Amino acid sequence: MLLPSSSSLKGLADKPLRWKVRLTKAPTQRLDYYFMRSSFDHTEVSALQNIDHTVFTPKGASIGSSILVELLVREDGTAEPTFIYGHGEQKRNTPVRGRSFALDMTYAANEKGANTYLGFDFGTSTSSLCYVQADDVQVFAKRSNDQKWLNLNSLVEILPYAAAHPLTRFMSATGRDEYERWGREAFEAILMLISYTCYQEHCTLDDVKSSHFKGMKRSAGPLWGLIKKCADATGKNWTFAKEALPLLDGTLFTEMDDAVSKVVAPKHGKRAKLDYPRTLEQLGNVLNKIMAGKLLGYFEDVRPMPFRTDRYTGIFRNARGSSPPFIDIYRYEGAQNYPPEFVFVFDVESQRGLSLYPFILRGLDTTRTAYQDPDFFIFDIARERNVGFRAVQEREEVTLDPEGEYAVVYNDIAKRLETDQRQSWIHGVQLTPREIE
Numbered sequence: 551m552l553l554p555s556s557s558s559l560k561g562l563a564d565k566p567l568r569w570k571v572r573l574t575k576a577p578t579q580r581l582d583y584y585f586m587r588s589s590f591d592h593t594e595v596s597a598l599q600n601i602d603h604t605v606f607t608p609k610g611a612s613i614g615s616s617i618l619v620e621l622l623v624r625e626d627g628t629a630e631p632t633f634i635y636g637h638g639e640q641k642r643n644t645p646v647r648g649r650s651f652a653l654d655m656t657y658a659a660n661e662k663g664a665n666t667y668l669g670f671d672f673g674t675s676t677s678s679l680c681y682v683q684a685d686d687v688q689v690f691a692k693r694s695n696d697q698k699w700l701n702l703n704s705l706v707e708i709l710p711y712a713a714a715h716p717l718t719r720f721m722s723a724t725g726r727d728e729y730e731r732w733g734r735e736a737f738e739a740i741l742m743l744i745s746y747t748c749y750q751e752h753c754t755l756d757d758v759k760s761s762h763f764k765g766m767k768r769s770a771g772p773l774w775g776l777i778k779k780c781a782d783a784t785g786k787n788w789t790f791a792k793e794a795l796p797l798l799d800g801t802l803f804t805e806m807d808d809a810v811s812k813v814v815a816p817k818h819g820k821r822a823k824l825d826y827p828r829t830l831e832q833l834g835n836v837l838n839k840i841m842a843g844k845l846l847g848y849f850e851d852v853r854p855m856p857f858r859t860d861r862y863t864g865i866f867r868n869a870r871g872s873s874p875p876f877i878d879i880y881r882y883e884g885a886q887n888y889p890p891e892f893v894f895v896f897d898v899e900s901q902r903g904l905s906l907y908p909f910i911l912r913g914l915d916t917t918r919t920a921y922q923d924p925d926f927f928i929f930d931i932a933r934e935r936n937v938g939f940r941a942v943q944e945r946e947e948v949t950l951d952p953e954g955e956y957a958v959v960y961n962d963i964a965k966r967l968e969t970d971q972r973q974s975w976i977h978g979v980q981l982t983p984r985e986i987e
Contacts, residue, residue: 563625566632572616580606581617581633583648602649605633611644612636620645629653702827705834710846711869711876712910712926713740713837715942717830718872733826734813738770739942740833741810742928745773745780747840747895748791750904752780753973755787763966767931768940774810790897790904793839802832809833844903845880845981846870846895848912849888862887866896866981874923880981893926896979903976908962914939914948929963937963 584592585599592598607613618634631648667682702721706714716739720732749763762779766772781788781798788795797806812824845868852864862885868878880898888894891913896903912924927939927948936951937960950960965971 563623565622567621567623569619570616571619576613576615577607577617578613580604581646583619583631583633585621585629585631585651585653599629599653600631600649600651602651605646605648607635608644608646611646612642623653627653700835700838702831702834705831705838706872708841708870709740709834709837710743710841711871711874712928712942713743713834714870714872715739717834720826720830729826730821733824733830734770736830737809737813737826737833738768738773740830740837741770741773741777742768743846744791744794744797744833744837744840745776746906746909747904748777748780748785748788748794749970750906750973751788751790752784753970754904754975755784760970761968763970764968766929766967768928770810770813774806790844790895791840793842794836797833797836805829805832841895843899844895844897845878846893846906847876847878848890848893849882850890852882852887852890854887855883860885865984869893869926879984881984883980884978886976886979890924894976896976896981898981901977901979901981903979904973905976908959908966911939911959914956915941915945932963932967936960 582604583600584603586592586594587597587599589597592603613635620632620634622630622632624630628650629652630650633646633648635644635646636642669680669682671678671680700708702717706718706721708714709717713736716732716735720729720736723729723732752760752762760779760783762776762783766776777794778798781795785792785795785798796802806829809824809829815821815823845866847867847869850865850867852862855861855863861883864882866880866882867876868880869876870878891911893906893910893912894903895906909929911927914927915925925941925943925945927941930938930940930947932938936949939948939950941948950956950963952960952964954960962971
């Protein structure tokens with residue numbers, strides 16, 4: 551239950567506080583009691599509130615398995631303890647008063663409404679408590695009525711692969727360094743998918759006079775900046791990425807902006823001091839809402855339909871979850887033959903989508919065996935004469951240059967680093983669920 555922790559002690563003065571204590575041994579002769587400040591060790595003198603700590607059990611007192619403790623606190627801080635034997639048997643209750651002691655407490659002269667809570671969790675062997683702000687309670691209440699709000703365990707099953715994989719690694723992390731590393735990786739991966747989706751829709755609406763991608767690299771600060779710049783320019787007209795707009799408003803914006811500034815701390819030899827589970831849950835749910843009704847994946851086995859040169863069929867594999875193989879398969883029919891190296895986002899109902907090329911693509915891992923699925927590669931950083939792509943799985947960086955095998959990808963990235971390129975919507979893509987044969 552939630553109990554107000556900011557209630558003024560002034561309002562409790564001269565009002566008896568009572569609670570029942572279960573005893574492991576009946577106090578047939580005497581009862582020792584200790585009021586502690588911050589420790590359960592009664593020998594720790596610095597934490598002990600009362601000096602006199604013994605009362606003697608009256609003859610004939612009814613002794614049960616528990617005893618009622620009463621504490622009366624005066625306005626001057628004097629605390630008067632009373633121990634009531636025989637609790638539950640009203641006619642046989644025997645109160646015994648202990649020696650008064652000074653209780654270390656303060657209260658405000660002017661009382662104000664309490665907006666803070668302590669949450670108590672009573673366990674079998676241990677109990678715990680947490681500090682909860684009123685704003686958090688309102689958020690939790692709102693989420694409890696939001697059927698689309700999911701926790702981290704659920705998110706790893708349905709988020710796109712590029713975000714779900716590092717999120718899974720974060721959830722399985724044990725050491726502090728591993729926890730912070732994969733927390734940062736998951737944060738940047740989710741932010742990357744949101745920002746690239748927003749940017750691609752921005753490029754369908756802008757008159758291509760912007761240069762928002764200039765100086766871009768895959769890290770929290772630039773990704774967050776890309777979202778803000780695109781939203782400021784065209785966000786009011788978004789349809790595909792409109793669920794990203796709450797990131798830029800109210801307390802969620804404040805939290806994400808703060809998280810972006812803190813997540814880079816380990817790169818400078820400092821602790822992030824970031825609540826990763828809370829931050830990743832909030833950001834992951836934003837991505838999940840963006841992806842509602844959409845598929846992020848790639849085409850396979852696309853070929854002309856029989857006796858047609860203007861119509862193609864194949865499969866579209868929705869890359870969701872933490873690792874391949876991806877078994878969420880859709881039958882494709884449309885007017886284009888899409889190569890398997892490209893990664894797309896499609897809205898199933900409207901039959902339209904966006905290409906995430908050249909920021910996310912497949913097939914750069916040419917050294918893989920024939921039994922391995924091609925991994926996803928994400929644009930990471932641009933240097934003077936090459937650009938770096940990193941895989942979702944841990945492996946060496948792939949660098950592309952203007953003279954290499956993938957010069958076309960390098961050139962497409964280089965163009966966008968100069969000025970944003972016009973992006974076209976993909977229309978008429980029919981995707982229907984298909985069972986694995």
